[in-house]
Amino acid sequence: MxxxxxxxxMSRLPKYVxxxxxxxKMAERRxxxxxxxxxxxxxxxxxxxxxxxxxxxxxxxxxxxxYSASKGIPKLLMAIADWYKRxxxxxxxxxxxxxxxxxxxxxxAHLAYxxxxxxxxxxxxDPTYPIHSxxxxxxxxxxxxxxxxxxxxxxxxxxxFFENLERVFKETSPRPKYVLVNFPHNPSTATVTQEFYVxxxxxxxxxxxxxxxxxxYGDITFGGYVTPSIMSVPGAKDVAVESFTLSKSYNxxxxxxxxxxxxxxxxxxxxxxxxxxxxxxxxxxxxxxTVALNGDQQCVKDIVDKYDHRQDILVxxxxxxxxxxxxxxxxxxxxxxxxxxxxxxxxxxxSKKLLREAHVAVAPGIGFGEYGEGYVRIALIENDNRxxxxxxxxxxxxxxFNCPQEDAANK
Numbered sequence: 001m002x003x004x005x006x007x008x009x010m011s012r013l014p015k016y017v018x019x020x021x022x023x024x025k026m027a028e029r030r031x032x033x034x035x036x037x038x039x040x041x042x043x044x045x046x047x048x049x050x051x052x053x054x055x056x057x058x059x060x061x062x063x064x065x066x067y068s069a070s071k072g073i074p075k076l077l078m079a080i081a082d083w084y085k086r087x088x089x090x091x092x093x094x095x096x097x098x099x100x101x102x103x104x105x106x107x108x109a110h111l112a113y114x115x116x117x118x119x120x121x122x123x124x125x126d127p128t129y130p131i132h133s134x135x136x137x138x139x140x141x142x143x144x145x146x147x148x149x150x151x152x153x154x155x156x157x158x159x160x161f162f163e164n165l166e167r168v169f170k171e172t173s174p175r176p177k178y179v180l181v182n183f184p185h186n187p188s189t190a191t192v193t194q195e196f197y198v199x200x201x202x203x204x205x206x207x208x209x210x211x212x213x214x215x216x217y218g219d220i221t222f223g224g225y226v227t228p229s230i231m232s233v234p235g236a237k238d239v240a241v242e243s244f245t246l247s248k249s250y251n252x253x254x255x256x257x258x259x260x261x262x263x264x265x266x267x268x269x270x271x272x273x274x275x276x277x278x279x280x281x282x283x284x285x286x287x288x289x290t291v292a293l294n295g296d297q298q299c300v301k302d303i304v305d306k307y308d309h310r311q312d313i314l315v316x317x318x319x320x321x322x323x324x325x326x327x328x329x330x331x332x333x334x335x336x337x338x339x340x341x342x343x344x345x346x347x348x349x350x351s352k353k354l355l356r357e358a359h360v361a362v363a364p365g366i367g368f369g370e371y372g373e374g375y376v377r378i379a380l381i382e383n384d385n386r387x388x389x390x391x392x393x394x395x396x397x398x399x400x401f402n403c404p405q406e407d408a409a410n411k
Contacts, residue, residue, distance in 0.1 A: 072100025127372030
């Protein structure tokens, strides 16, 4: 009898590629292997002390232990609005244009359920962080993709982006209702200019679609690059929402604190569905998140400096062993093309083989979409010595493919 029951919604989900890599990683560790883990964007540093102290202080007050506010306590919503005002000069109404979520991943799932009608079309550049696509697929929408193109310095080819987007609108029926963008990009680390958002807002008003922007890695930038926000574009709130998370900037990944801001209609829909589905984050976490956003931001600068330094170490070490990689401008990742001598394996098999034989875990590009094939994502979550050890392991691993050991970074 139960064999006849089908879960149609779940049948639309493929096997999660990263789960397969995680299973292999756990098997290697159970076998006693020391796995150097670059596979997940899970910050390895401590949450700053002043944030932890505020959590403890608030948790010791028994009145904070009841149900919380699903859309976020007022002080956190005000802190979110103030953060945008300081950073981007953007005026937001805390109660109607801001909503706190249990991490941005949960936020995307809830937002998709709130705003997607069956058959709605959503445009998502490929490769992409999986929830950006599958939140809408699970909500009954149809996701249309096009390849994200960028140069060797990880700067998006903006004219080509809009050329591809305009083509999608001409060829797709029903016409797209939402366009999702994510810069600095996960997984490719690609970046855009402020003019990109000006043009995107103008197109949204002309073609009548909503924009969903993700700037989760907005703080993690190097070499003077500053992440722009769509919210700083005049009129953006008419057509756009944007998400951010405290996971990376403040080493708060496990705390699950994110937020969306912008268009009142979309924010209102997210607030409404959250009122049905959850009671919000534990109040002391929201209080501590308020301190994180309002407090001294030197801790963020220190975290950024650490990733910048680690990227320098990794790029140098990997280039020395014949894996040419260029430095990027943003995010806590390196997006690396598989060495030519091993590209025949494809990203998944290369990642599995690298894990089994070199004991180095990376995320296969195919897990982020069709256009991620041929690449792997490397998270900067191991210290200097571990990065150099990984390079030594990989050097031995690549010998079986007769990889040249003298490749230069710019070759």
